Amino acid sequence: MAKTSLDKKFDRIRDLEEAGKLKSSSGSRALRKLLSNRLAVVGIAIFLVILLSSIFAPLITSHDPQKIDLRSMLQSPSWEHIFGTDRTGRDVFARILYGGRVSILVGLGSALVSASFGVAIGCYSGYRGGWIDTIALRVSEIFMSFPQIILVLLLVSIVGQSLFNLIVIFVISGWGAMYRLARARMLSLREEEYVQALQSFGVSTFKICYKHILPNALGPIMVNVTLTTAMFILAEAGLSFLGLGVPLSIPTWGNILNVAQDLRVLQNNWWMWLPVGAVISLFVLSVNFIGDGLRDSTDPTLQG
């Protein structure tokens, strides 16, 4: 009984294959699987809403995030100012929208740059092996033995605070994990038969590495990029909250939260820090949902 139903299933798959339908759908299988994961879809929705409203901030609010208006200091939320105003009369809602641009840029940008570095080094050294690999591995171990925030603060104290410096510092502290991941994937992928075939055809090392093997390692790398983005956004918020991240003159989510170090603001002016904290949490949550969904949809051992 079970056998016949299994046979039918195989027949159906073979029919599909002959009709050429299976191939086209297999490419988007990961995407379809991602979209069938409810949490991931919620995550993508929240992510897009926050990302787009930051990008199109001027269309959403007419307030200037930097404009000081001493006549409307410390106003609680109203129709005019949805999240009220801060101590110098700046519109908090506008600051959250414009701040999102910088915070997302720092988070996503640092994650992408550290992934590029980590993956570029990891792929090559993992494939080639030998002394290059040993050196890269030891160097990454050194960076990774620092607790992340200690390394970041240490570098901040040496190079000083600026937006660019912060991204560089995040890349320095973040490439190691990406490198490790790419290298580990490479070590197993380089033993595959198609790699031997390519080698015997005399294809150049670079081409084998980056064009033929790398695409097969992209799944876990993408997952890691999302999780690293979440981590960097949290790190930026934390550092700026301490006043050690992006210079205070630039609105970022962390810099807006900075005022909450004052207990009076904390108690009396909730609108100045509660909404922005909620936005950070929601954004990071959405990125984590997406990352989790990606993990489930790209992991071949979970492929159904």
Add this chain to the structure above:
Amino acid sequence: MLTFIVRRLLITLPMMLVISFLVYLGLELTPGDAVSHMIDPEVANEVTPEQLAQLRAAYGLDKSFIERYGIWLVNIVQGNFGHSLSGGVSISAIVLDRLPATLELSVFALLFSTLIGCVLGTISALRRGSATDSTLTVVGMLGVSIPEFFFGLVAILIFALHLNWLPVGGRLMPGDESFIDHLPNIILPGIVLSLMMTAGVMRYSRSAMLDSLSREFIRTARSKGLPEWRINLVHGFRVALTPVVVLIGFRLPTLIGGSVIIEEVFQWPGVGSEFIEAVRGSDYPLVMSIALMSVFAVLMASLIVDVLTALIDPRVRLG
């Protein structure tokens, strides 16, 4: 076993040496040296270059870079980290003064997060696929998504400012003597610090528990007719516990990182808040020394974890 420890040490020691060299390099590259900070700005104009050179020679600063590094390293090994720029207090004295507070907070957070994380993870695994399981998964996600310091601020607002149950921050009030006296002070920072780690432990213990529940000895236990709670707790959980306990060592970096910001939010007088003060004040010797100590702590922890794992699982030793 001994060869394993020796081999492991042979990896860790050179690494410590390289890191200490990098930190010393950073110290040399940052502006000023020990002498330029010793001179009172008011008399700086009256000091002649010859006097400066003499002073530098007296402290060994005219020697070559490698020699200076050697002197510095020997001092560090002897526990002498030099002096902080602000106030000129010895760095080891500052850290020793601040360490108990940090340890207190960390141990509290470690115990709390391990306990709660294991319980929630086990419940989640036992009720796999149920509403409880998915709720806990989402709550765990929230736990790693909310910035710890923001959670701390909300906790201060609710429990300290509005309800007035617990103090806003600080560690020792005047007149506090025993641990019980300042127990209220540690509750908020301790729980907030545990939050992120609890989520991690929960996730880990859930999968460890699921793994151990699918093993054959569970089926054997069930076929012997043991009560379900005994199968789950005595047989399943005990096996799942080993990797979870080993995980404690690996959580040290998270713990150090988390405690830096949480100490600042709750004005907890620990090493973390001292570190932030040092970064703010560009007190390079203090920044570098604390960073160096934290790296050593992490390396030592991972060494101990590896040795413990090898003790528990002989396969590791041979690998």
